[in-house]
Amino acid sequence: MNLHRLDLVSLSLFNLVARTGSISRGAELAHLALGAASKRISDLEAAVGAPLLERHSRGVKLTPAGEALHRHAQKILNDVDQLAADLSDHARGVTGVVRLWANTSAVTQFLPADLAAFAALQPGIRIELNEADSREIVLAVLDGRAELGIFAERTPALGLQTLVYREDRLVLVVPPGHALAARRRVSFADAAGYEFVSLSQGTSLAQRLSLEARQAGQALRIRIHVRSFDAMCQMVAAGLGIAVLPAAAVQPLVKALGLRKLELAEPWVNRQLILGARDLGALPRPARSLLDHLESRRQAQAPRRRAA
Structure with missing residues (x-):
């Protein structure tokens, strides 16, 4: 042969x-x-x-x-x-490629500006960005499909080295005229009795809400699953349910659709987004450059959050 x-x-x-x-x-x-x-x-x-x-x-x-x-x-x-x-x-003059997988929260809130700034500084490095659920991201990094992954905290990540990428805050979004719309701040237990619009069941956000509802002694009632924050807000505006979403990601949609954004009282609504790799100290040069850039962007944003 x-x-x-x-x-x-x-x-x-x-x-x-x-x-x-x-x-x-x-x-x-x-x-x-x-x-x-x-x-x-x-x-x-x-x-x-x-x-x-x-x-x-x-x-x-x-x-x-x-x-x-x-x-x-x-x-x-x-x-x-x-x-x-x-x-x-x-x-074409490209000197390196970085395969980056990230969840919807990171893609929607932080990566557009971060990657645009990186592209301006490092035009020879191409970023291949793939949006996925947090669990899929960890698996992609572990099996070598991605050099870097950004995923939600509490996602099992055994075998990865990690650091904090950014922080975000979850809020409750309701349509005008909803029974909760007049309130500024609610507990999740108060909201859990209503029908919800949610991302798919495999996402870290959907799993977290189901867990919190069970701990409150309730079963979360999901009326519809969609694939994006934009679609979630559109469904809320149509009166199909309420939703828990990252505040910064949906601020323009909340304003455009006339929705109400309510504070949630629980500490778990303040989340960290985690950046992980199999070995942070042994990344290829292009991935190392992107990691250093994302770290510097996080540090530059930190004083603004404290001042706010």
């Missing part, structure tokens, strides 16, 4: 054949003549030393060996695509 002679064109063709279930359709998508495509598949089978396809009148089906090659071919071709993207970056 001599797999070192496998070529990318043949692997790409095999991928297309596996995906379409047809050699002729795979050849068409690969812009190859049918005879040339069939020869490439036969050469692959000879190199592997086992049949890759079961041929029948309606097309082809992968053999166990074919399924194994298909899995590895996908990874090889993805790696080649990433290599091409990286080399293209270097050709």
